[in-house]
Amino acid sequence: MVRFSTLDPSLWPRAVRALADLGFNAIDVPLVWREHERDDGSLDFTSPRLDVAAFLRAVSSAGLRAVVRLGPWPVSDVPALGIPDRVLHDRRCQARTRRQNPVYVLDLPGFAPLPSVASVAYREAAAAWITAAVKALEPALRDGTVARVIVGHGPPAILRDDAFEFDHHPDARGDAAPVLPPHRRGVDAALDEVKRQTGHVVEFSGWLVRAAADAGVERARIAVAIAGSVLTSPLACAVGATRVVAMTAPPPRAGVSGIWRQVRFACALGAGVHLDLRAGNPPFEPPTRATHTLQAARVAIAAGACDFTVQMGCAGDGWVGALLDERAEVRAHAARWSALLAWAQTLPEGRELGVTVPMSLDEVYEVRASTGVHPLPMGLLAWVGFAPEELTARDAITATRWVDAEGRLTAQSVPWRRALATGPCACDGAWADAQAAQWSALAPRVSPEGAALVRAVESHGRRALVVASAVEGPIRVSPPTSGRWSDEAGVIDTPRPLPGGEVMVLREVLS
Amino acid sequence: MSGRAWQLAGFDARSWHRLVTLVAPGFASHAPAARERGARVEGGLLFVLYDEGEVVRAIHSLRGPVDLPMWRSPADLAACADACGSHFAVAAAVGAIEELYERVGGRLHRGDDVASGLLLALGAARELIDEGELHVIPSLARGVPLPPPEVLRRAWDHLLPDGHAGVIVLFEGVELETAVVLRRRGAGLDRVLGPEVLRRMVGRLDGDLRRDPRAVREAVERELGPMAFGVFAPTTTLRELLMSRESGAWAGALARREVVLDPMPPWAAVAAGAGALHAVGRRSRDVLSTLDALGVFGPFSKRAREVGELLGSVDVRAMLGFDPLDVVGTILRGSANAAHPDDDDHEP
Structure with missing residues (x-):
């Protein structure tokens, strides 16, 4: 990711070339609404530092493609959430507390009022921004330089694009007109539950997808950014009629299991997952060592994301520990990301093995509703790295239920291939459902229990296991005993004890 | 209300991690x-x-x-x-966090500056503590009074006057471990610069506490403006001082030149002698004389004597009603991994 507006334009070609040399095939380009809007409300896409077309030409010249983020809050750590003061301080656009006060969130060193994603006024303003930004991108969309457009409120902390527990904006109240398509019975069920508990309804990012599509971006190129809870993804996708979610990978704090679980879950629910991985930190998040970030990234990639963005590609205003420094020169640890990219290329592509037990969307929505309504300060706790299942209130969702849902969903068989290199969309979204009912007998077994997480992939007629170790020590994987795996015998030991967090591909062992 | 308009540059993941975990070891990466x-x-x-x-x-x-x-x-x-x-x-x-948002949302105004906003939020949190809805351990909130915004602003003016720069440079042996260069512009900071930028400004730094402070000061004053303070020390020494309960630990370290303050502003001289100040009550002049005799002030001794005259207006502790270093020390002493928050020596 390169925030081009924070770099001198003379450095753009150097930054793009440096990232291409490290092995990246696309540049992630966030457009910050607040930066592009002039005092009179007009938008500027042509001043030297804001000339997005010129930057995209630099991207294209280097033989790369672009992933463009339109937000409205496109990236962590932009002042005032990246939203113009005109909108941020418009009471009609602000999220409200129960007593109709504005909701302020930390925007260190101060505070910023939170917009209401349910506010009609906010939606109109945001949609106008997206329309104008898409127009500025038109040539690059036409010639294919822009591979994907990501919309949504992406930063993992504070603004959660789900049942927002603090928003009592009149447009979010239960007596307001329903904002989701009535034909989504599951959505309605979830909303009924939310409404019953809180008295107000919620909205997801579908309206942003619609705004981008109405502005001329083909749906297949649109992805929805989700914040925090992966359970948001099917709703966001369903409402927006798109198939790809952009998910910020959990921090190392989530642990191997948490990272794996969330990515697998998002993969199963969202069909295609674009992962956002950290290469550094916005300064107001707890710092992460490069080694730990790389370990988290390796686990997340192994869990099956189709493509990913390394955030903080080039140090701009407010980013710490990026791959390139402020002069677009390569930092020492960038070579380790380069090695990670090369390693990712070695992972098996193909068809996820396992079976399909379609979990009814109603069930997903029910789980979503129960995780979305709780009295914990989710944003604040997510900021220090808690996973959603750790934050749910007692009696809302049990760990067993979560794991059960996960197990059923991640066992689905999903065609999978890398994106960007071959097309704009990560997955074609076709869901195989032939092997229902036997999923539990078909999952590989790990010994000792809980020592590793395993994903099976059929690649070019061969099978492989991707193993992420959760603890240190030797790991034994037992093939399933029924179904397509039934002809396999014996157990597979990893060739050596795996350090905790290490990922290994056991190739062809089951072929 | 958002007060951010700064350039933050020159930190890689390691130097940033080391800087943050120095005062917040609980945020150490795992x-x-x-x-x-x-x-x-x-x-x-x-x-x-x-x-x-x-x-x-x-x-x-x-x-x-x-x-x-x-x-x-x-x-x-x-x-x-x-x-x-x-x-x-x-x-x-249940409901206390929501109530905190209610109170902050109802009281905060668009024109409020950073100091007012932070104090308002802390004040609302304290109310909830007093009402028994929120409980915090350690109970710093009860021991630390909240000063009015104007007092906070005055203290800020003393710590880092407008247009001035402040520098903290930490070494481990001859290696520059981390550093931060701050410059104030108006009410806030406009530069937060890390070791990469400092190296570009100064050239090589090798932990020589006689040479490095001078070189840093010359470079910073050339590029950013007058320096209000500079702290130069081995990381372990600074961490021990921050955690120390011993009165006069800072004065002793300064006297032994284990830590160098260059320049040493009046508030730092007073803070360094804070433990001794406690010991001698209001006889602050004597304390400063003692520090001077120990060679703490070095070439700035004349200024140090002037400081005595100004003591009432530069003692940050007296101004705020609490010692910020005591707060940091309490946090550090309570942190299980404060002594060794970061073990990344072998990180490639």
Whole structure:
């Protein structure tokens, strides 16, 4: 990711070339609404530092493609959430507390009022921004330089694009007109539950997808950014009629299991997952060592994301520990990301093995509703790295239920291939459902229990296991005993004890 | 209300991690696999949400969800934290966090500056503590008074006057471990620069506490403006000083030149002698004379004597009603891994 507006334009070609040399095939380009809007409300896409077309030409010249983020809050750590003061301080656009006060969130060193994603006024303003930004991108969309457009409120902390527990904006109240398509019975069920508990309804990012599509971006190129809870993804996708979610990978704090679980879950629910991985930190998040970030990234990639963005590609205003420094020169640890990219290329592509037990969307929505309504300060706790299942209130969702849902969903068989290199969309979204009912007998077994997480992939007629170790020590994987795996015998030991967090591909062992 | 308009540059992941964990060791990075081993990790923060005295949810920042069998009421929070191996804990009644948002949202105004906003939020939190809806361990909130915004602004003016730069440079042996260069512009900071930028400005720094401060000062004053203060020390020394309970530890370290303050502003001279000030009551002039005799002030001794005249207006502790270093020390002493928050020597 390169925030081009924070770099001198003379450095753009150097930054793009440096990232291409490290092995990246696309540049992630966030457009910050607040930066592009002039005092009179007009938008500027042509001043030297804001000339997005010129930057995209630099991207294209280097033989790369672009992933463009339109937000409205496109990236962590932009002042005032990246939203113009005109909108941020418009009471009609602000999220409200129960007593109709504005909701302020930390925007260190101060505070910023939170917009209401349910506010009609906010939606109109945001949609106008997206329309104008898409127009500025038109040539690059036409010639294919822009591979994907990501919309949504992406930063993992504070603004959660789900049942927002603090928003009592009149447009979010239960007596307001329903904002989701009535034909989504599951959505309605979830909303009924939310409404019953809180008295107000919620909205997801579908309206942003619609705004981008109405502005001329083909749906297949649109992805929805989700914040925090992966359970948001099917709703966001369903409402927006798109198939790809952009998910910020959990921090190392989530642990191997948490990272794996969330990515697998998002993969199963969202069909295609674009992962956002950290290469550094916005300064107001707890710092992460490069080694730990790389370990988290390796686990997340192994869990099956189709493509990913390394955030903080080039140090701009407010980013710490990026791959390139402020002069677009390569930092020492960038070579380790380069090695990670090369390693990712070695992972098996193909068809996820396992079976399909379609979990009814109603069930997903029910789980979503129960995780979305709780009295914990989710944003604040997510900021220090808690996973959603750790934050749910007692009696809302049990760990067993979560794991059960996960197990059923991640066992689905999903065609999978890398994106960007071959097309704009990560997955074609076709869901195989032939092997229902036997999923539990078909999952590989790990010994000792809980020592590793395993994903099976059929690649070019061969099978492989991707193993992420959760603890240190030797790991034994037992093939399933029924179904397509039934002809396999014996157990597979990893060739050596795996350090905790290490990922290994056991190739062809089951072929 | 958003006060951010600064350039932040020159930190890689390591130097940033080392800087942050110096004062907030609880934020030290852990490997993903450490989460699975969480039950063996000491420290962390316990957060308890309760309703009518009963625990709704208890989570620990290193261990995830935890059971608290000894919980009977919020009065048991300290015992629960202790059982979890944690020195830090927060308990909130259901609705307390929402009420905090209510109060902040109802009182904050668009034109409020950063100081006013922060004090307002802290004040609202304190109200909830006083009302028994929020419980914090350690109970810093009760011991630390909240000064009015104008006093906070005056203290800020003394610490880092407008247009001036402040520098902290930390070494481990001959290696520059981390550094931060701050420059104030108006009410806030406009530059937050790390070791990469400092190296570009100064050239090589090798932990020579006689040479490096001079070189840094010349470079910073050339490029950014007059320097208000500069702190140069080995990281371990500074960490020990921050954690120390010993009165006069700073004065002693300065006298032995284990830490160099260059330039040493009046408030730093007073802060360095704070322990001694306590010992001698109001006889601050004597303390400063003693520091001067120890050679703490070096070539700035004349200025140090002038400081005595100004003491009433530069003693940050007296101004704020509490010693910010005491607050940092309390946090550090309560952190399980404060002494060795970062073990990344072998990180490639």
